[in-house]
Amino acid sequence: xVNIRLSVxxxxxxxxxxxxxxxxxxxxxxxxxxxxxxxxxxxxxxGTPKKAKVCADIPDVTKIDFSCEAKTKDGKKWNMxxxxxxxxxxxxxxxxxxxxxxxxxxxxxxxxxETKCEKNKIPRDVEIEGYHRYWLSGDKEGYSGTGLxxxxxxIEVKYxxxxxxxxxxxxxxxxxxxKFYMVTAYVPNAxxxxxxxxxxxxxxxPDFTAYLKELDKKKPVxxxxxxxxxxxxxxxxNPKSNKKSAGFTPEEREGMTNLLSEGFVDSFRELYPEEKxxxxxxxxxxxxxxxxxxxxxxxxxISERLKPNLCDNVIRKDVxxxxxxxxxxxxxx
Amino acid sequence: xVNIRLSVxxxxxxxxxxxxxxxxxxxxxxxxxxxxxxxxxxxxxxGTPKKAKVCADIPDVTKIDFSCEAKTKDGKKWNMxxxxxxxxxxxxxxxxxxxxxxxxxxxxxxxxxETKCEKNKIPRDVEIEGYHRYWLSGDKEGYSGTGLxxxxxxIEVKYxxxxxxxxxxxxxxxxxxxKFYMVTAYVPNAxxxxxxxxxxxxxxxPDFTAYLKELDKKKPVxxxxxxxxxxxxxxxxNPKSNKKSAGFTPEEREGMTNLLSEGFVDSFRELYPEEKxxxxxxxxxxxxxxxxxxxxxxxxxISERLKPNLCDNVIRKDVxxxxxxxxxxxxxx
DNA sequence: CGTGCGAAG
DNA sequence: CTTCACACG
Numbered sequence: 001x002v003n004i005r006l007s008v009x010x011x012x013x014x015x016x017x018x019x020x021x022x023x024x025x026x027x028x029x030x031x032x033x034x035x036x037x038x039x040x041x042x043x044x045x046x047g048t049p050k051k052a053k054v055c056a057d058i059p060d061v062t063k064i065d066f067s068c069e070a071k072t073k074d075g076k077k078w079n080m081x082x083x084x085x086x087x088x089x090x091x092x093x094x095x096x097x098x099x100x101x102x103x104x105x106x107x108x109x110x111x112x113x114e115t116k117c118e119k120n121k122i123p124r125d126v127e128i129e130g131y132h133r134y135w136l137s138g139d140k141e142g143y144s145g146t147g148l149x150x151x152x153x154x155i156e157v158k159y160x161x162x163x164x165x166x167x168x169x170x171x172x173x174x175x176x177x178x179k180f181y182m183v184t185a186y187v188p189n190a191x192x193x194x195x196x197x198x199x200x201x202x203x204x205x206p207d208f209t210a211y212l213k214e215l216d217k218k219k220p221v222x223x224x225x226x227x228x229x230x231x232x233x234x235x236x237x238n239p240k241s242n243k244k245s246a247g248f249t250p251e252e253r254e255g256m257t258n259l260l261s262e263g264f265v266d267s268f269r270e271l272y273p274e275e276k277x278x279x280x281x282x283x284x285x286x287x288x289x290x291x292x293x294x295x296x297x298x299x300x301x302i303s304e305r306l307k308p309n310l311c312d313n314v315i316r317k318d319v320x321x322x323x324x325x326x327x328x329x330x331x332x333x
Numbered sequence: 334x335v336n337i338r339l340s341v342x343x344x345x346x347x348x349x350x351x352x353x354x355x356x357x358x359x360x361x362x363x364x365x366x367x368x369x370x371x372x373x374x375x376x377x378x379x380g381t382p383k384k385a386k387v388c389a390d391i392p393d394v395t396k397i398d399f400s401c402e403a404k405t406k407d408g409k410k411w412n413m414x415x416x417x418x419x420x421x422x423x424x425x426x427x428x429x430x431x432x433x434x435x436x437x438x439x440x441x442x443x444x445x446x447e448t449k450c451e452k453n454k455i456p457r458d459v460e461i462e463g464y465h466r467y468w469l470s471g472d473k474e475g476y477s478g479t480g481l482x483x484x485x486x487x488i489e490v491k492y493x494x495x496x497x498x499x500x501x502x503x504x505x506x507x508x509x510x511x512k513f514y515m516v517t518a519y520v521p522n523a524x525x526x527x528x529x530x531x532x533x534x535x536x537x538x539p540d541f542t543a544y545l546k547e548l549d550k551k552k553p554v555x556x557x558x559x560x561x562x563x564x565x566x567x568x569x570x571n572p573k574s575n576k577k578s579a580g581f582t583p584e585e586r587e588g589m590t591n592l593l594s595e596g597f598v599d600s601f602r603e604l605y606p607e608e609k610x611x612x613x614x615x616x617x618x619x620x621x622x623x624x625x626x627x628x629x630x631x632x633x634x635i636s637e638r639l640k641p642n643l644c645d646n647v648i649r650k651d652v653x654x655x656x657x658x659x660x661x662x663x664x665x666x
Numbered sequence: 667c668g669t670g671c672g673a674a675g
Numbered sequence: 676c677t678t679c680a681c682a683c684g
Contacts, residue, residue, distance in 0.1 A: 088675085088677075088678060089677085089678050089679065091678090091679085092677080092678060092679085114675085114678085116678065116679060117679090140680095141679075141680060141681095142673095142674095142678075142679035142680055143673085143674075143679080143680090189674080189675060191674075191675080192674085192675080228675095246675085283675085283676075283677095284675095284676035284677050284678095285676050285677090286676085288676095323675085323676085323677075323678090421668075421669060421684085422668085422669045422670060424669090424670080425668080425669060425670080447669090447684090449669065449670055450670085473682095474670080474671065474672095475669080475670035475671055475682095475683095476670080476671095476682085476683075522683080522684060524683075524684080525683085525684080561684095579684085616667075616684085617667035617668050617669095617684095618667050618668090619667085621667095655669095656667085656668075656669090656684085
């Protein structure tokens with residue numbers, strides 16, 4: 001059995017599971033439909049090379065079981081679902097049908113990082129019915145950028161930290177709800193050769209932590225996103241060889257420890273303190289994802305006083321479309 | 334019937350013609366072979382998305398009839414075959430198996446333009462047995478560049494015009510043979526908004542023409558390449574709307590007229606003075622090639638005294654792999 | 667529309 | 676290895 005996604009001239013025309021032997025006719029149809037071009041007659045143009053992309057072994061997101069029976073420690077069932085995903089370019093993600101995940105998972109709030117796209121260039125296909133959408137991009141074209149989908153309209157949405165030096169890269173969106181603040185962040189990567197480690201450790205980390213502390217004074221905080229750090233050795237496949245790599249330097253790990261010491265909880269590690277091999281990012285290089293040579297860089301960080309409301313935190317490692325996979329938090333609020 | 338070329342992870346695994354109905358089993362095999370990944374076990378990595386590119390409606394170059402019975406005016410059969418092709422990036426061209434054209438056509442000399450590649454980055458796959466290869470690239474990475482394949486080793490190969498201001502972009506290769514000079518050129522494009530029209534008309538065109546005249550004093554010249562001009566209205570699909578477009582300005586057309594007035598012949602137009610719709614370039618935009626909305630930008634220009642040796646000049650419009658197609662000249666020499 | 671590049675991850 | 680931007684065509 002193998003999964004195939006077929007797109008012609010960048011338009012996905014089929015996603016399906018093929019069982020060999022039984023499906024030769026089906027495969028022929030699939031190929032014919034692609035070879036003849038997209039359905040719209042106007043686009044035909046006989047004789048032109050039509051380029052199709054086929055991806056094999058991509059699980060169909062609509063067939064994944066996203067149900068969850070998790071409860072709080074005192075037995076209350078979850079009533080709010082949050083998801084977070086670094087999508088590595090919303091335009092590429094959209095072409096790969098990444099947004100079909102939204103309907104399949106159907107979270108109350110979905111946070112996206114690395115949209116790499118200005119608001120007015122965001123493809124229309126990502127407008128999913130039933131969600132309000134909020135987008136933030138920075139000064140640099142095609143770099144960074146975050147987004148937030150919400151079933152319920154937030155009381156207020158704020159962009160950035162309110163600190164100029166941090167707010168040029170479209171990294172933080174804060175949405176205020178009745179009972180909590182939702183914050184999504186795409187934390188600055190220290191970079192190859194660690195050129196931005198100083199900025200990250202000395203400027204960003206303290207200011208971002210202070211920002212969350214400030215919010216936490218008013219309402220409990222649910223913060224999520226790509227924090228660009230694997231906190232402990234258990235959070236990446238190769239801790240030994242990565243002590244000087246962006247995402248696992250002592251400085252970055254310390255920043256995360258500091259954050260947690262200020263009254264916040266890493267919800268995944270809280271629930272699964274011993275779980276190994278739980279990663280949310282795999283480099284595209286060297287087939288890392290297939291070998292699960294990954295990093296846990298994506299988190300739901302919650303205010304300590306939300307611990308009694310915590311039901312579950314799941315890593316959706318079977319969802320493709322980016323070098324990160326989505327993560328989902330279940331809460332009773 | 335449809336032509337399919339299938340490559341997995343950038344490695345072409347199959348090029349074939351599919352006849353619907355008869356070939357369902359074959360298609361199934363094709364898909365299985367791709368879905369299971371390339372043959373080499375070491376590359377496998379189960380569970381990873383494998384990306385395949387499929388191109389439909391690409392004629393198989395090995396099935397094209399390149400034979401030619403043409404003779405000179407006084408009835409002598411051709412004994413030398415020359416081809417020229419602007420390949421729009423030798424690396425992309427190679428991935429598309431563009432070089433299979435060389436074996437299929439088997440010209441004595443093949444000239445390439447727009448290789449867009451430094452000598453040491455040229456893929457090994459283009460090393461075709463039986464040919465000497467000569468490469469020229471300019472200062473700017475991934476820009477311009479020319480190449481020459483020759484079955485017979487030339488007496489001498491020279492690069493550029495010997496004029497510094499013209500020789501930084503890898504545009505001209507001259508190969509001296511016993512009976513003639515072979516010159517291939519990628520003439521500077523005037524550019525969108527015609528920023529380089531002045532350079533092209535006032536500097537390049539006169540110097541290049543003078544260069545050819547100089548060679549012509551010693552031996553007859555066969556010059557070919559992308560001259561980046563459609564000479565007359567008959568040489569492009571939309572002359573009316575392109576009078577101010579690069580490639581059809583009065584200045585560029587005049588440059589070509591000047592060249593021909595200095596004792597050179599446009600071999601194609603010499604043979605087919607009335608033939609319309611004979612183009613060698615089609616923009617990728619708007620399905621231009623399928624509609625034959627093209628330009629004749631590629632030429633074999635020969636010394637007037639070679640006219641008695643001219644057998645034929647054919648435009649290989651069924652050969653894909655670039656936004657230009659190859660052209661082939663048959664001579665009795 | 668498609669090439670190659672370079673920055674970034 | 677993949678994204679996007681940009682230059683160039």
